[in-house]
Amino acid sequence: MSEPKHVVIIGSGLGGASAAAALRERGYSGDVLVLGSESHRPYELPPLSKGVLLGDAEEPDWVREADFYADKNIDLRLGTTAVRIELGGRLVHDGSGGEYRYDRLLLATGSQPRSLPVPGTDLPGVRTLRTLDDSLALRSAFSAAERIVIVGAGWIGTEVAAAARKHGAEVTVVDQIQAPLEPVLGAEVAGVFRDLHTEHGVGWRLGAGVAEFAGGPDGVRSVKLTDGTELPADLVLVAVGAAPRVELAHAAGLDLSDDGGVCVDATLRTASPDVYAVGDIAAQFHPRYGKRLRVEHWANAKYQGEHVAGNLLGEHEPYLSSPYFFSDQYDLGCEYRGLADPDNDELVVRGDLKSREFTAFWVRDGKVTAAMNVNSWDDGDALQSLVDNRTEVTPTQLREADLAGLG
Template identity: 70%
Template structure:
């Protein structure tokens, strides 16, 4: 494919903004338009549920300095939402009626918080956490709230619980599963996080759902009333694929946009990255869709070369990190805790360990908790083809094991 004269990017989050910056770094000199719904310039999401919500900072990590887009001739249209893609005419129409012709189009529309399908979900005391404005409003609410109920014990829910406790708020977390983070970590490692929060004063209501949100709090499915003056709904996100659907671009069973290993959709001039991209991963030999910030950033950087005519498959494995109280961790890979063998190197009770998930001698995922010296070895073990045993993972030098 020849280099396009004009590229339009829908979505000014981390994926879209990184793609735009990388295009210029690759020497692309054509017209480059980025459409973003938010008024803020592009920023990264991790600080929203960590440093910013804790009160350690007042700003997120900006993708680029304020003047970068102007200096690099990137037409960043903040506060502008795309409302329609006309594939035949190869143009995007925004909410102001402006038409944006394209030769290549990148979809980087991200996700929205999933609503809780119960009565009262739209009451004023109910919040979600996805944007910078959400985080600032939630932090302000933590400073005045006395009792907070958090619905959902995934990464956002648990990080928000830690932040609320920092602000001195009484916190109850409601989760349908039997433990926080259970689907990602399995029962043994999930118990580490449950105990950590319990020691820091968080109350748990596990194995139960919500039947109604009221002006005074939360009514659980077993009839229990949890009084609250603030409710955070953190039950996951839904990919923003409406534009793609309406344009006739193929979607997948996992709710994403179907893209190949190069991140290209079934339309040869349209690509997708980030939360919305259900891409065929060469390592896993199947489609995966990842909702973590590093995936959006790395795919945004990678797709730039393919937008300019490259055909390189995206091979990075998933990565994320979390900070909760005195616990810090990094996770690499893609485990199936129900079927993979858990191997622990270190001490779960002391919260200083590395957890491996092993399948057929292959490390499917690794998570280091308050252990910081082995990151490169863990990355190599997860990405490589080495066949290892549980005993080797517990006892051998990890760098040597990764290079064997």
């Protein structure tokens, strides 16, 4: 595979911007064009539900300084939306009639918040959180809202609940699951987060869904649940997951996975040899797990973006990193590495769940599938090694042994 003259990247988020920077860091001197719909230069998403929303930061973490792109001769076209890809002609068309020829194309289009198929989703005051503008608007709305309902008890929902409580609002979280984060963490560890939020005044309506958002032209006034309950609300956040933005890929004829992502091989390449995908949309065949994974976390976008740069230039290296994410809620901070099946994996806890200073391991066939450290920061490298190497260990070793000596 010869080195390309023109690389086009669709998506100016973390994945696309990381790939563009890595191309230059590898010494690539050809054209690099990044098309992004947003008006802001590339930024990272985690602060939007953490520091920015809490009011601890006025800006997100920018991927690079403002002058980086011009200095590195990266053509960053903000406010430019790609609307069509011609695989045969190797062309990308934008919404204003512009067209761009590529030798290699990277899709890094990210995802968008899912909506609920119920009446009232278009009422003023029913919000989602995905962009910097969303975060700033939501933070501003906190100051006027007395009663906030959050639909969704996942990572975004629980982080927003913590931020809303800091701003003094009454907060109720609604979800059909039985404990916050239960599908990811299992009931026992999820209980730690439930109790944490309860202690900070968050109310729960678990095991129930949303039937309707009620209100009028002035805004939402209540959330009606499927069990007949009606919750008063001045502000609602819908945080029920994200859908990959794959419309361009699908229209171009690229294969989609069962979960809606763009199918890519271990090197992040699609079935079209000159087209790659990273981040939220990439349903990668992951050699470590022997199946397709689509991961919607910050680290995946960043490291896939950096990795794919080499493959865009002719390498053929598989992406092998394990999933990773982190969260901060009140005085609890945690990091999660790997991919657990809480319903079937054995849970092993090192430390004390009640003290909220512990490490949770999920174990299958004597090997660690995932590890999460909570308010404990000394063993990150050891946990990564255990997850990556799939070393055989016993529960007693995980509870008592020097972790650095196990991996």
